Amino acid sequence: MVSSKDVKVGAFVLAGVTAIGTVIFLIGDERQIFNSKLAYSTEFEDVQGLRRGSPVRMGGVDVGTVVAVEYGSSATDKDIHVRMSISQSDARRIRKDSIASIEGKGLSVTR
Numbered sequence: 001m002v003s004s005k006d007v008k009v010g011a012f013v014l015a016g017v018t019a020i021g022t023v024i025f026l027i028g029d030e031r032q033i034f035n036s037k038l039a040y041s042t043e044f045e046d047v048q049g050l051r052r053g054s055p056v057r058m059g060g061v062d063v064g065t066v067v068a069v070e071y072g073s074s075a076t077d078k079d080i081h082v083r084m085s086i087s088q089s090d091a092r093r094i095r096k097d098s099i100a101s102i103e104g105k106g107l108s109v110t111r
Contacts, residue, residue, distance in 0.1 A: 036088040037064065042100045043072075043079035050102055056084050058109045063090035 044050075047069055056064040064086035072081055086094065099110045 037085040038088050038091045039067070039083060040086055040091075040094070041081060041083045043081050044100075044102065045079060047080050047082065048102050050082065056086060056109065057103075058090060058093065061090075063087050063109070 050066060050069055052066055052068060054066040055062045056066060064084055066082060067085050068081075068083040070081055070083075071077070072079060082100075094109060101108050101110065
């Protein structure tokens with residue numbers, strides 16, 4: 001026979017697993033973890049505090065994140081190289097003549 005204590009423990013565990021699953025889903029949706037991504041890179045003379053994890057926006061909408069901010073491989077390369085990960089569904093809006101700029105709230109891509 002199943003005791004009431006077993007039922008209470010089972011209900012508590014089920015509620016905990018449901019809560020954890022909901023939190024993971026919400027965080028994943030906000031950070032677009034479950035979306036396919038494409039890699040892009042650009043160079044700047046000054047990154048003004050841009051860092052890994054900063055949002056990439058296009059038209060005010062978050063479309064990805066900055067993956068890396070690093071110096072070039074040679075000592076003569078004075079540019080700072082920025083690699084970013086853009087959601088594949090949003091990347092189709094980026095063209096060869098798009099311009100990337102650094103703004104107050106992360107990286108912005110102008111179409």
